[in-house]
Amino acid sequence: MLxxxxxxxxxxxxxxxxxxxxxxxxxxxLTTDERDEAMTDLADVEVFRSLLEPQGVxxxxxxxxxxxxxxxxxxxxxxxxxxxxxxxGQPQVHEPAYEPDPTDYVxxxxxxxxxxxVIDTEEHR
Numbered sequence: 001m002l003x004x005x006x007x008x009x010x011x012x013x014x015x016x017x018x019x020x021x022x023x024x025x026x027x028x029x030l031t032t033d034e035r036d037e038a039m040t041d042l043a044d045v046e047v048f049r050s051l052l053e054p055q056g057v058x059x060x061x062x063x064x065x066x067x068x069x070x071x072x073x074x075x076x077x078x079x080x081x082x083x084x085x086x087x088x089g090q091p092q093v094h095e096p097a098y099e100p101d102p103t104d105y106v107x108x109x110x111x112x113x114x115x116x117x118v119i120d121t122e123e124h125r
Contacts, residue, residue: 029089042082048111049075051118058104060111072100 030038048060059074073081074097081091106114 030085035086038082038086042079042086044112044115045075045078045082047115049079051115052106052111056104057106057111058100061102061105061107070102072097072102072105 045060053075059072059078061070061072063069064071085091
């Protein structure tokens with residue numbers, strides 16, 4: 001219940017230091033370059049998934065620049081986050097994978113290399 005939450009000490013304060021951050025429910029729209037990059041990433045994830053999921057790969061592991069740890073994302077979560085980013089300018093809030101088996105996930109670089117290898121193999125047949 002919200003009655004149990006402490007009152008914001010800066011509520012209704014015209015000098016609220018967080019005011020410069022803007023409303024968290026109203027994110028900045030992506031720039032054209034950011035949107036294009038997210039669209040490219042979404043297309044890449046679809047290709048990665050189509051080739052790697054049949055091999056037993058559950059998703060990607062990404063290094064988090066904010067906390068310095070690795071985060072494990074299954075294919076649907078990656079896809080959903082990118083679609084949310086494209087549509088709303090920010091990824092959706094999500095629960096991290098619970099005790100993921102690192103052997104079930106690959107890095108973005110590995111996935112890219114795998115796709116490149118498949119393409120090279122097909123071109124040389």
